[in-house]
Amino acid sequence: MNVLDERLNDAPKIREDQPGLRNVMNRVDAEITVEVDGLRREFDSKEGKVTALDGVNLQVRKGEIFGVLGPNGAGKTTMIRILSTLLLPTSGKAGVMGFDVEKEPEKIRAVINMASGAERAGYDFISARGNLWFFSQLYGIPSEEAHKRINELSDMLGLQNYLDRKFYALSTGYKQRVTLVRAFINDPKVVFLDEPTIGLDVMTALSIREYILKQAKEHGRTILIATHNMAEVDAICNRVAIIDKGKILACDTPAALKRSLGAPSLVLEVSPVPAPASLEPLGKLDGVKGYTSSVDEERGLSRIQVVVDSDGSAQSVIDSVRKSGMTVVSNWRQQATLEEVFVALVGRGFREREHEAA
Amino acid sequence: MKLHSNPWLRTAYARLWVRAKSIYGEPLWVAVNVGFPFFTSFSFTMVYRAYGLGAYAGFAILGGVMISFWGNVLWSMASQFNWDKQVGLFEIYISSPAPITAILVGMSLGGILGTAPSAAMVAILGWVIFAPPIHPFWPAVVLVFSLTLASLYAMGMALSSLYLAYGREADSVNEALHEPVSLISGVYFPSVGGISPFPFAVQAAASLVPLTIGMDALRQSLGFPIKVAFIPLYIEALILALMALILLLASSRALRFLENKGRRTGSIAVRQR
Numbered sequence: 001m002n003v004l005d006e007r008l009n010d011a012p013k014i015r016e017d018q019p020g021l022r023n024v025m026n027r028v029d030a031e032i033t034v035e036v037d038g039l040r041r042e043f044d045s046k047e048g049k050v051t052a053l054d055g056v057n058l059q060v061r062k063g064e065i066f067g068v069l070g071p072n073g074a075g076k077t078t079m080i081r082i083l084s085t086l087l088l089p090t091s092g093k094a095g096v097m098g099f100d101v102e103k104e105p106e107k108i109r110a111v112i113n114m115a116s117g118a119e120r121a122g123y124d125f126i127s128a129r130g131n132l133w134f135f136s137q138l139y140g141i142p143s144e145e146a147h148k149r150i151n152e153l154s155d156m157l158g159l160q161n162y163l164d165r166k167f168y169a170l171s172t173g174y175k176q177r178v179t180l181v182r183a184f185i186n187d188p189k190v191v192f193l194d195e196p197t198i199g200l201d202v203m204t205a206l207s208i209r210e211y212i213l214k215q216a217k218e219h220g221r222t223i224l225i226a227t228h229n230m231a232e233v234d235a236i237c238n239r240v241a242i243i244d245k246g247k248i249l250a251c252d253t254p255a256a257l258k259r260s261l262g263a264p265s266l267v268l269e270v271s272p273v274p275a276p277a278s279l280e281p282l283g284k285l286d287g288v289k290g291y292t293s294s295v296d297e298e299r300g301l302s303r304i305q306v307v308v309d310s311d312g313s314a315q316s317v318i319d320s321v322r323k324s325g326m327t328v329v330s331n332w333r334q335q336a337t338l339e340e341v342f343v344a345l346v347g348r349g350f351r352e353r354e355h356e357a358a
Numbered sequence: 359m360k361l362h363s364n365p366w367l368r369t370a371y372a373r374l375w376v377r378a379k380s381i382y383g384e385p386l387w388v389a390v391n392v393g394f395p396f397f398t399s400f401s402f403t404m405v406y407r408a409y410g411l412g413a414y415a416g417f418a419i420l421g422g423v424m425i426s427f428w429g430n431v432l433w434s435m436a437s438q439f440n441w442d443k444q445v446g447l448f449e450i451y452i453s454s455p456a457p458i459t460a461i462l463v464g465m466s467l468g469g470i471l472g473t474a475p476s477a478a479m480v481a482i483l484g485w486v487i488f489a490p491p492i493h494p495f496w497p498a499v500v501l502v503f504s505l506t507l508a509s510l511y512a513m514g515m516a517l518s519s520l521y522l523a524y525g526r527e528a529d530s531v532n533e534a535l536h537e538p539v540s541l542i543s544g545v546y547f548p549s550v551g552g553i554s555p556f557p558f559a560v561q562a563a564a565s566l567v568p569l570t571i572g573m574d575a576l577r578q579s580l581g582f583p584i585k586v587a588f589i590p591l592y593i594e595a596l597i598l599a600l601m602a603l604i605l606l607l608a609s610s611r612a613l614r615f616l617e618n619k620g621r622r623t624g625s626i627a628v629r630q631r
Contacts, residue, residue, distance in 0.1 A: 043624055081627065084453045088621045105621075109455045119446035123376050125383030130376070137372030138456035140365030166383070182450075 033190050033222040034060035034083060038092035041078050041246075052078040054246035055092065060239075063220045065212065067237035067254075069227060069338060071353040075246040076226035077116075080192045083224070084114040096190055110139075112190045115183035117198035120175050124168035128159065128178045131167055132185060139186035146185070153181040156211050173204045180208060184215055190222045191215070197232060209236050228350055230338040242342055244353065249345040257341045261289075264333040265340045266306045266314040270326040273302040276352075278324060282306060283347055285320060287313025292339065292349025301329060307336070307344040369456040370464035377434070377468025391476035395422040395429075396483055402546050403488050413583045414547070416492055419484030420576055421545035426477040427510060428545065428569055430469045432536055435514030437528040438465060440521045448522075449627045452620075458613050462518065466511035493581030498591065502579050505598035506572025512605035513568055519612035523619075543569035550574055551588035561588070568601050 036058040042049045053075045060066040068076045081087040082094050085105035093100065099107040122131040129150060136146035154160045157177045162170060170178065176196075183191055196212065197205035213236050216223050227233060233240045234254050241251040250257055273295050282291050282304070289307040296303055304321075308314045314333065321328055343349050381387060399422025406414040442448040451461055484490075521528050542549050542556070542564040550561040550570055564570045565588070575594040578587050588594075620626035 081624070086449055086453055086621065086626045087624050106455060109453055112453070114453055116446065121446035121450055123380055125380045126376055130379065134372045134376050135450065135454075137368045138451065138454040140368050140455070186454075 031062050032059050033062045034058065034066075034096055034224060036079070036083075036092070036094045039079070039082065039089050039094055040091045041075075041082060041087065042090045051246050053082075053089075056243070056246070056248050058241060058248065058251070060222055060224055062222055063216055064238045065216045065223045065225065065236050067225050067227060067233035067240035068243055069230065069233050069240050069342070070243035071228055071350040074228075074243045074353075076228075076243060077194055078246075079243075080114065080194050080224070080226050084112060084192050085109055111188060112192065113183045113186055113188040114192035115179045115194070115196065117176060117179070117193070117195040117200075119179055120172075121182075122167040122175065122178060125166055127164050127166055128170060128174070129163040131178065132163075132181055135182045136185045141186065149185055149187070150181065153184055156214065157181060158207060173200055176200060176204070177208070180211065184221075187219075188221060190224070193223060193225045195227050195229070196225060197227075197229065205232070212236055233338055240338070242338075242345060244342070244346050250341065254338060257338065258336045261307060261336040261341060261344055263308055263310055263314075265336050266308050266317055266331065267334055268304045268306070268318065268321060268331045269296075269301045269329040270304060270321060271301050271329055272326070273300065274324075274326055279304065281324070282317060282320065285313065285316055288317060290343035290345075290347040290349075292343050292352060294351065305340060305343065305349070307340045365455065366457050366460045369460035370467070373461050373464025374468035374471065375464075377465050378472045381468075381472030388476065391426060391429075391473065392479045395426045395476070396480045398422055398425060398546075399480065399484055400487075403484070413491065415484075415488045416490035416580065416582045417544075417547055417577065419481065419488065419490060420573065420580065421540075421547075422480045422484060423477045424506075424569060424573060424576070425540060425545045426473050426480060427470070427507060428540060428543070429536070430473045431510050431514035432517075432532050432539075434469055435465060435511060436517035437521050437532055439518045440528045443522065443627070446627070452617060452626055458617070459610050462515045462609065462613075466514065469511065469514075470507055491583050495579055495581065498579035498595075499576065502572065502575035502591070502595055502598065505595055505602065506568060506576065508602040509568035509598045509605065510572065512602045512609065515609035516605045516612065519609055519616055522613075522616055539567055539569070543567050544573045545569070548574070548577065548586040551586040553584070553586050554588075565597075568598060568605075571597050571601070 036056050039053050039056040040051070041053040042051050056075070056079065068079060070076055078087065082089055082101055083096055085101055085108050088102055095101065096108045097111050101108060122128070123134070126134070132150045133143065133146055136149065141149070150163070151160070154163055157180060159174065159177045159181060162174050167175070167178070180196065183193065193212070197208050200208070209232060212223060212225070215221050225232070225237065237254060239251065239253050240257065242249045242257070252260070276293070279291065279293060282288060287309045289309065291304055291306040293302055293304045295301075306314070306317050308317060318328060318331060339349055346353065381391070399418040402418035402421070403415045406412060406418065439448055442451070451458060521531070540546065542560065544550060544564075548554055549556060549564055551574060554561055556564070571594050574586075574588045575591055575598065578591045578594070617626070
């Protein structure tokens with residue numbers, strides 16, 4: 001049994017007869033801790049209404065690490081803001097621990113916490129320990145208990161030796177660790193994390209992922225992570241919802257989503273680097289579910305990942321690229337990644353989606 | 359419930375601690391907090407002396423003391439939530455169960471605690487160097503000083519709500535408000551009463567700022583040799599108490615309103631999507 005399967009087995013099972021949000025709101029089934037039903041959120045902009053969430057449905061179970069994966073602007077942060085009571089839905093319902101975000105925000109705030117990887121929230125001239133103690137007081141935690149938790153959580157993240165440094169003197173990585181200690185300081189039942197490892201080096205990101213896993217496994221917390229980092233979702237999430245343009249496109253375990261693609265995807269390295277428009281015919285070939293490309297500037301190559309449904313389709317992609325005048329430097333087949341799942345669903349990769357949005 | 363386990367008190371105390379600790383955490387700030395008001399009052403005292411108005415020196419020293427608190431209210435109270443919003447602290451406050459009024463009250467008390475030593479230093483230096491003649495009635499001084507601070511910081515709380523709503527230019531608004539309010543509220547010379555250079559309409563408008571009434575009440579209770587009373591002391595004390603109460607209620611309601619509005623419009627956090 002591999003690590004992922006072990007995690008899946010550890011995740012509490014959802015009841016098949018789970019009838020939906022009404023149950024959560026009536027506190028009938030305690031297994032569902034986060035539930036979203038037909039959630040829609042619009043923002044006013046100069047160009048008119050912008051739809052950030054467009055009828056989202058989700059259920060997250062107790063003790064589960066649930067990923068919401070999508071490119072920038074997909075609606076992930078909006079969903080987290082609604083669930084953490086900072087934003088109201090335009091329509092639809094959202095509930096945490098059976099409480100309605102619209103009608104019972106105070107009850108939700110007592111049992112949740114949230115953190116964003118992009119935040120550097122703290123008072124500069126106060127030590128990391130002082131900042132964390134201050135945040136603990138917002139939840140009315142007795143000082144002795146608060147200091148105990150600060151030490152325990154800091155130990156897990158390797159922050160112990162930095163606790164007495166002033167906040168401004170901490171590096172980005174250590175400020176982020178302070179943020180993550182803060183997110184668990186009140187012993188929350190549900191934690192919302194928005195891009196928790198963004199901008200961090202590989203080792204720091206790994207230790208943070210381990211910390212998140214421990215929090216879910218040892219303390220039974222439900223953790224909802226919004227991210228565009230596919231490796232992160234693959235490494236720690238029991239289930240993942242793929243979101244684009246405010247809509248959930250698929251929701252399952254990472255392994256099941258990847259298995260759903262069937263054939264391994266095709267990777268081509270071509271030169272010279274093609275204009276994006278010259279790749280568009282690829283998407284129209286039979287058996288091609290979508291593609292994404294990136295440029296390897298050092299080698300002067302373009303790498304194209306194509307999601308295909310069969311070996312025959314893969315061969316026709318190679319033929320088509322050659323016919324268009326590009327040289328195929330190398331090509332291979334690889335097991336599908338979550339990005340390719342996204343490509344198969346949307347027809348484009350994260351990068352292309354973000355460029356379109358910009 | 360034990361007093362020390364009350365979440366409101368815990369939040370207020372923690373915010374007080376952060377504010378006071380931050381002020382003392384940077385030695386340069388302490389020097390600036392003492393230096394700026396002292397040199398301002400020193401300059402005005404020298405001008406008064408040069409024109410043979412040595413008896414007016416007390417006005418400038420009192421102004422130096424009160425300008426420390428006014429600066430703290432403007433730069434560290436009014437614009438604080440807006441700054442908190444920029445760095446992500448405001449959304450932490452809102453998404454926690456902490457009462458927002460406890461945060462404001464803690465911030466105010468911490469501001470007073472952090473500013474009081476600087477203000478005391480200005481008072482001591484001024485009185486030692488210039489020895490202005492005063493005949494204070496101390497109970498009245500303590501009462502009106504406390505009421506002035508209460509109403510001034512309540513104004514800071516109310517302004518913090520306004521800045522939160524329209525605070526993109528908070529620093530510019532602060533710059534724009536600092537000197538005019540200092541001038542019309544009488545921190546350099548009496549702006550209301552017998553020797554005010556302003557017409558009655560300006561004096562009446564200036565009286566809407568708690569600092570103006572507070573300064574006049576302090577001048578009366580300290581017993582300066584030049585009598586410049588605007589309105590009787592006991593009425594000023596009542597006005598200050600009333601202002602504190604109204605501004606406290608207004609700030610609490612405004613913050614509740616802005617929280618609800620922010621949840622509707624998505625303006626609690628800087629990044630909306």
